[in-house]
């Protein structure tokens with residue numbers, strides 16, 4: 001890691017909550033190497049290398065996230081501060097790790113499973129995560145679907161009665177204006193066979209002030225809307241983030257959480273316990289823990305599946321079942337998502353949370 005921190009900021013950790021004892025220099029939003037250096041998040045000597053990284057992969061760190069960075073290499077800094085290591089692509093890494101492009105019948109639509117499809121109305125995000133599996137596509141350039149492209153997507157959904165669920169993703173759908181988000185949700189809600197709408201977002205933690213009452217009200221449509229919050233560390237669930245989530249819940253939208261298992265961010269049972277408990281306090285049910293997708297230049301975040309299983313196994317019996325997400329892998333190449341969590345059945349016996357084997361009389365394990 002090339003960064004060194006020049007300040008004296010420290011964190012206090014108590015009961016899963018982290019408090020900065022002194023905030024860093026906050027800019028509204030950091031978008032390039034110069035701003036990183038000015039904010040004390042990178043050294044001047046690294047400016048040129050980081051400009052090259054920024055030319056390849058989008059950079060944005062909101063003020064809300066910047067305020068949480070105690071050190072460039074801490075769990076928040078690692079997620080958003082670019083690193084020259086991103087310029088090296090490992091042999092197994094792919095530009096489109098989960099095969100979105102091959103499964104896209106028209107702009108903005110991805111169809112992988114029979115009963116659901118993705119709609120990506122834009123490719124803008126509030127922050128650009130250094131491990132993002134869509135990093136070759138997302139960026140401030142937009143990818144905003146035109147009205148004609150949206151109409152084509154609606155027509156495609158209308159013509160496919162097998163599609164019961166539309167998942168708005170991107171980019172981040174909550175970067176849309178309330179008017180545009182509301183129009184998209186209302187149009188989809190009018191398609192009779194669509195029973196469920198889902199929004200995947202990082203906005204409530206990354207830029208909670210964007211979640212206005214008007215944006216929350218835009219989610220209030222007849223068809224059930226579920227929101228899946230992407231957060232990877234307990235520190236992201238700030239009071240402002242929790243208040244933003246409450247506004248969304250006020251619109252009758254249930255909340256789920258998804259996280260990515262990331263080296264140096266949440267790769268311990270303690271960090272995951274803190275994260276899942278923080279989600280539950282915010283009324284967010286942990287839903288998915290994703291194995292890192294092999295996007296280019298992300299190797300520094302990789303945690304082997306076997307290690308992920310060990311980390312999760314250590315949580316079994318220690319945290320409420322409500323805190324348990326599904327540990328899942330998107331099989332590279334677009335072959336779908338499968339659970340890869342630890343197993344508890346072995347050779348006709350079952351393991352208890354402490355790892356002790358028990359033979360079960362009268363229960364077939366064959």
Ligand code: SF4
Pocket residue numbers: 124125126127128129132133134135138170171172202230
């Ligand atoms: S917010 Fe989501 S889509 Fe955007 S960069 Fe982060 S992981 Fe990727």
